[in-house]
Amino acid sequence: MDRKTKANLTDIARATGVSKMTVSRVLRGATGFSDETKAKVLREAERLDYVPNRLAQAFGSDTASTLVGICVPRLTSGLFGHVLEGVDRALSRLGYQTMIGSHNHSIAEEEAWLRQLVAWRPAGVILSGRVHTAATVDLLRRAGMPVVEIWDLTTSPIDMAVGFSHFDCGVEMGQFLIRKGRRKAGFVGALSRSDVMGTARLDGFSAAMARAGFPLVDREVLLDSPGFYAGYYGLETLLARQPSLDVVYFHNDEMAIGGLAYAAAHGLSVPGDLGIVGWGGMEAASVLPRRLTTTVVPTTAIGKAAAEGLVARLKGEHCEDIVVIPTRLVPGETG
Amino acid sequence: MDRKTKANLTDIARATGVSKMTVSRVLRGATGFSDETKAKVLREAERLDYVPNRLAQAFGSDTASTLVGICVPRLTSGLFGHVLEGVDRALSRLGYQTMIGSHNHSIAEEEAWLRQLVAWRPAGVILSGRVHTAATVDLLRRAGMPVVEIWDLTTSPIDMAVGFSHFDCGVEMGQFLIRKGRRKAGFVGALSRSDVMGTARLDGFSAAMARAGFPLVDREVLLDSPGFYAGYYGLETLLARQPSLDVVYFHNDEMAIGGLAYAAAHGLSVPGDLGIVGWGGMEAASVLPRRLTTTVVPTTAIGKAAAEGLVARLKGEHCEDIVVIPTRLVPGETG
DNA sequence: AAGACAATAGTTATCGATAACATAGCGGAT
DNA sequence: ATCCGCTATGTTATCGATAACTATTGTCTT
Numbered sequence: 001m002d003r004k005t006k007a008n009l010t011d012i013a014r015a016t017g018v019s020k021m022t023v024s025r026v027l028r029g030a031t032g033f034s035d036e037t038k039a040k041v042l043r044e045a046e047r048l049d050y051v052p053n054r055l056a057q058a059f060g061s062d063t064a065s066t067l068v069g070i071c072v073p074r075l076t077s078g079l080f081g082h083v084l085e086g087v088d089r090a091l092s093r094l095g096y097q098t099m100i101g102s103h104n105h106s107i108a109e110e111e112a113w114l115r116q117l118v119a120w121r122p123a124g125v126i127l128s129g130r131v132h133t134a135a136t137v138d139l140l141r142r143a144g145m146p147v148v149e150i151w152d153l154t155t156s157p158i159d160m161a162v163g164f165s166h167f168d169c170g171v172e173m174g175q176f177l178i179r180k181g182r183r184k185a186g187f188v189g190a191l192s193r194s195d196v197m198g199t200a201r202l203d204g205f206s207a208a209m210a211r212a213g214f215p216l217v218d219r220e221v222l223l224d225s226p227g228f229y230a231g232y233y234g235l236e237t238l239l240a241r242q243p244s245l246d247v248v249y250f251h252n253d254e255m256a257i258g259g260l261a262y263a264a265a266h267g268l269s270v271p272g273d274l275g276i277v278g279w280g281g282m283e284a285a286s287v288l289p290r291r292l293t294t295t296v297v298p299t300t301a302i303g304k305a306a307a308e309g310l311v312a313r314l315k316g317e318h319c320e321d322i323v324v325i326p327t328r329l330v331p332g333e334t335g
Numbered sequence: 336m337d338r339k340t341k342a343n344l345t346d347i348a349r350a351t352g353v354s355k356m357t358v359s360r361v362l363r364g365a366t367g368f369s370d371e372t373k374a375k376v377l378r379e380a381e382r383l384d385y386v387p388n389r390l391a392q393a394f395g396s397d398t399a400s401t402l403v404g405i406c407v408p409r410l411t412s413g414l415f416g417h418v419l420e421g422v423d424r425a426l427s428r429l430g431y432q433t434m435i436g437s438h439n440h441s442i443a444e445e446e447a448w449l450r451q452l453v454a455w456r457p458a459g460v461i462l463s464g465r466v467h468t469a470a471t472v473d474l475l476r477r478a479g480m481p482v483v484e485i486w487d488l489t490t491s492p493i494d495m496a497v498g499f500s501h502f503d504c505g506v507e508m509g510q511f512l513i514r515k516g517r518r519k520a521g522f523v524g525a526l527s528r529s530d531v532m533g534t535a536r537l538d539g540f541s542a543a544m545a546r547a548g549f550p551l552v553d554r555e556v557l558l559d560s561p562g563f564y565a566g567y568y569g570l571e572t573l574l575a576r577q578p579s580l581d582v583v584y585f586h587n588d589e590m591a592i593g594g595l596a597y598a599a600a601h602g603l604s605v606p607g608d609l610g611i612v613g614w615g616g617m618e619a620a621s622v623l624p625r626r627l628t629t630t631v632v633p634t635t636a637i638g639k640a641a642a643e644g645l646v647a648r649l650k651g652e653h654c655e656d657i658v659v660i661p662t663r664l665v666p667g668e669t670g
Numbered sequence: 671a672a673g674a675c676a677a678t679a680g681t682t683a684t685c686g687a688t689a690a691c692a693t694a695g696c697g698g699a700t
Numbered sequence: 701a702t703c704c705g706c707t708a709t710g711t712t713a714t715c716g717a718t719a720a721c722t723a724t725t726g727t728c729t730t
Contacts, residue, residue, distance in 0.1 A: 005477050008686060019710050024687065032708060054454040056686035059390040060715055064688075067434075067455075075420040078413055085410040088437060097451055099402075099434050100423060116432055119389040120402075142340050228618050257619060264624045283563050284592060284619055289599045343716055354680050359717060367678060391716035395685055399718075674729080681722070692711070699704080 007048035015044040027052065054097075058121055068310060069117040070126040071101040071110055073195070074225075078282050079252075079299050080128075083150070086303025087126060094311045096123065105194035111136045118143050124310045130154035130161070131196050146313040148306045152197045153324065160313065162306040162323040166197045169295050170204025172329050173249060173277060176293075178212040180335065182247040182275055185209050187219040188234035188259065189251035190226035198226070198251050201279060205249050218242045226251050231258025247275030247335060253282040253294055260288065260334065275335035281328075291332035298325050342383035350379040362387065389432075393456055403645060404452040405461040406436040406445055408530070409560075413617050414587075414634050415463075418485065421638020422461060429646045431458065440529035446471045453478050459645045465489035465496070466531050481648040483641045487532045488659065495648065497641040497658040501532045504630050505539025507664050508584055508612060511628075513547045515670065517582040517610055520544050522554040523569035523594065524586035525561035533561070533586050536614060540584050553577045561586045566593025582610030582670060588617040588629055595623065595669065605669050612670035620667070628670035631663045 009027075013020035018037060025032055026041040027050075033041075058065035070087050072080040088098045099120065101113035111133045117125060118139060124146040127136075130153070140147050140158055147159040152166050177185060187202050189195075206216045220238035224230040231250055235258070239245065250256035256278030263270050270276050270290065278285060281296030302325050312319040344362075348355035353372060360367050361376040362385075368376075379385075393400035405422050407415040423433045434455065436448035446468045452460060453474060459481040462471075465488070475482050475493055482494040487501050512520060522537050524530075541551045555573035559565040566585055570593070574580065585591035591613030598605050605611050605625065613620060616631030637660050647654040 005479070009688095010686080020686090021688080021711080022709060025709090028688085034708065037708080051450065051454050053394075053456065053686055055390055055394040055456050056715095057688080059388075059394045059685090059717095060687045061689070062715085075423060076413070076416045078411070078416070081411045081413070081416045084435070085437065088410060088435060092436065092448070092451070097434055097455065098436070099432055100419070101427065101433070102420065102423060113427070115386065116427070119386050120432065121388065121390050144340070228621070254619070261624060284589070286563070289596060344718095345716080355716090356681080356718080357679060360679090363718085369678065372678080388716055391685095392718080394687095394715090395717045396719070397685085672730095674727100676725100676727080678725075679723080682720090684719085685717095687715095689714085690712090693709080694707100695709105696707085697705095700702090 006053075007045075007050045008053065011048055012041060012044045012050060015048065016040045062121070065121055065123040066096045067099060067120055067122040068096050068124050068126065068307070069099045069101065069114075069120075069122050071103055071113050071117075072128050073103060073105045075100070075102045078254075079280050079297060082299035083128075083303040086300035086305075087307045088303075090304045090307035091311070094307070096307075096311065105191055105196075107131060107133050107136065107194075111139070114139055123314055124148070126150055126306050126310065128152075129197060130157070132158075146310050148310050150302055150306045152200065153322065155322075157321060160306075160309055160319065160321050160323075162309060162325060163302055164297070164325055164327050165204075166200035167204035167207075169279060169327055169329075170201035170206070170249075171208040172204075173201075173279070173295060174205045174208025174212070176329055176331070177247050177249075177275065177277065177335065178209070178214065180275070182335075183214045184217050184242075184244055184246045185214070186217055186238050186242055186245045186248045187221075187250075188231060188238055188248055188255060189219065189221045190224050190230045190234070190255065191222075195226075195251075201251075202249075217245055227254050228258035228261070231255030232262045233258075235259040235262045245274065247271075247277065250276065250278045253278035253280045253285045253292060256292055256294065256334075257285065257288065260290075260292070270334050277335035281330065285332070286330075288334075290334050293332040293335035294330060296328045296330050298327070301325050341388075342380075342385045343388065346383055347376060347379045347385060350383065351375045397456070400456055400458040401431045402434060402455055402457040403431050403459050403461065403642070404434045404436065404449075404455075404457050406438055406448050406452075407463050408438060408440045410435070410437045413589075414615050414632060417634035418463075418638040421635035421640075422642045423638075425639045425642035426646070429642070431642075431646065440526055440531075442466060442468050442471065442529075446474070449474055458649055459483070461485055461641050461645065463487075464532060465492070467493075481645050483645050485637055485641045487535065488657065490657075492656060495641075495644055495654065495656050495658075497644060497660060498637055499632070499660055499662050500539075501535035502539035502542075504614060504662055504664075505536040505541070505584075506543040507539075508536075508614070508630060509540045509543025509547070511664055511666070512582050512584075512610065512612065512670065513544070513549065515610070517670075518549045519552050519577075519579060519581045520549070521552055521573050521577055521580045521583045522556075522585075523566060523573055523583055523590060524554065524556045525559050525565045525569070525590065526557075530561075530586075536586075537584075552580060562589050563593035563596070566590030567597045568593075570594040570597045580609065582606075582612065585611070585613045588613035588615040588620045588627060591627055591629065591669075592620065592623070595625075595627070610670035616663075616665065621665075623669075625669050626667035628667040629665055631665050633660050633662070636660050 103109035
């Protein structure tokens with residue numbers, strides 16, 4: 001009594017003189033009530049400052065949850081920040097709430113997060129990447145909710161997929177560099193053991209170079225996090241081994257900018273002595289004194305499409321299983 | 336029957352031969368059961384792959400929620416990404432889940448988000464900034480849950496506050512620049528109408544310069560989002576009006592890097608002709624050819640402290656109402 | 671040996687909303 | 701006139717866990 005701070009359906013029912021089932025019907029926008037009743041109920045709900053109890057809604061029925069979970073590799077990545085923004089904006093506009101998680105490129109951590117999430121009986125879930133533990137896949141199938149895998153496309157999604165092919169990004173960059181006359185390419189990456197998507201780009205790049213007759217000369221993959229420092233020191237290490245490289249493909253733009261910093265600090269001319277190209281399309285890369293050659297990823301659009309696809313499926317509307325959001329190779333002045 | 340995919344307390348109770356209340360007690364780690372019972376229950380819970388239904392837990396009692404909401408101005412900001420990471424890591428380690436929102440520096444959007452959040456009856460909430468709508472404050476007080484205001488410190492928090500003073504950041508930078516001999520300072524910012532924290536830095540900076548006898552010469556505040564481009568063009572506009580400025584304080588590091596790009600593109604020597612200083616401490620800023628003079632904000636630490644403070648309060652442990660996480664002015668080579 | 675008390679366990683009511691079913695009233699078709 | 705079927709509404713059971721209470725042991729005290 002004294003802890004009751006919020007009005008509930010019963011309060012509205014009492015104030016209106018109808019049963020709480022009728023109130024529920026009106027507020028849900030279901031059918032089966034007169035316009036007069038509807039008006040009365042809405043008026044009282046407003047007056048009593050009614051806030052639906054989503055806990056009770058989601059608990060009482062197995063279809064009413066408005067909770068969606070999304071798990072990304074790292075919250076600190078600029079790219080995933082934009083993905084999250086796209087997801088959260090779309091979801092909140094559609095009346096859903098967003099629960100987040102990050103797994104630091106570990107599918108075991110992703111599984112642990114998912115276990116916590118399903119305890120909340122969410123309406124759906126968005127995961128990054130196409131590789132998951134067997135238990136994750138099993139958990140998802142048993143939960144029977146929509147699942148969107150974003151970021152790296154797969155031809156056989158668990159349910160739906162939104163994104164692009166990392167492998168193809170690598171291929172495209174390889175072909176571009178070959179056309180620009182580059183012949184001795186290296187790669188600087190990070191976290192290769194677990195970042196399967198970064199590895200896919202490397203594989204695509206490597207395949208394209210090999211097919212053109214100029215196989216990848218060397219690679220330097222740090223276990224560090226893929227930031228500016230890793231790019232700086234990764235390039236230093238790689239060049240110490242292979243001074244004659246004419247271009248280096250970086251894991252991402254942050255690392256490429258680190259590479260540019262190294263080149264500047266050591267009097268290397270870019271792109272004359274060495275081409276430097278990145279991946280991701282972070283905004284910083286486009287305002288450098290020399291614009292970075294990179295692949296721009298439509299991050300926000302991916303997040304938005306994933307969220308909208310998920311909700312479409314929840315509402316029983318039609319939605320493609322696989323949505324391709326193409327990336328764009330943007331030639332800059334560094335490669 | 337056929338939609339029942341998950342084991343619940345009753346299933347475990349049946350399998351163990353005790354009541355579900357006893358099962359609940361064991362799994363919650365409460366008291367009132369023998370070691371033998373405990374072992375049996377845990378074994379069956381494991382065997383049945385039991386996942387607690389958090390919806391039911393949170394719904395049935397008003398203290399059992401493990402949901403925490405956090406609302407930041409923008410998900411795309413590198414700084415807030417790190418804050419989120421700090422929050423989410425700490426919360427998930429402590430057994431809580433994170434629901435997010437963003438309000439784009441609008442306290443009305445923050446209020447709208449909070450209304451959705453409280454419908455989930457969360458355990459607590461983390462907000463950014465010290466300025467909220469009256470309805471927000473009212474909603475929070477009535478909800479009776481712990482609230483942490485992060486990012487900008489206030490002497491009278493709604494409940495708890497974790498962060499630092501933006502005003503003092505501005506003061507410190509002003510005093511630093513005066514010591515370095517700068518006399519004609521400008522400011523380039525963005526979103527001033529609503530970003531009260533950026534405005535607080537400007538106010539502090541402005542106050543410090545004025546107190547030293549060299550009041551701020553001019554400011555250029557764009558309505559754009561505070562990124563690299565805004566920094567570039569903001570500096571261009573400001574210098575067109577005030578060519579004789581000897582230093583410019585930027586809203587943040589992204590904008591300052593944009594300013595550096597403008598200076599490089601127009602043959603301005605930095606810091607010779609013009610000092611350029613930022614705020615925030617983004618990683619990029621420290622690997623530029625010339626390291627940016629900036630204020631480093633311990634973003635992850637703030638997120639972590641906020642989450643841990645919130646949980647401490649939930650557990651009835653002692654926790655300071657106001658936790659200061661000091662920023663650090665890091666002199667670089669640009670100012 | 672009786673009473674006090676702790677340890678262990680079970681019973682009942684409850685949170686708020688919704689699905690599924692039941693009912694009442696009314697108009698139209700046969 | 702009777703039955704059908706529609707609209708508007710009410711009733712009951714249910715989701716899973718927990719708080720608050722009750723009950724049964726068994727041990728210790730005096």
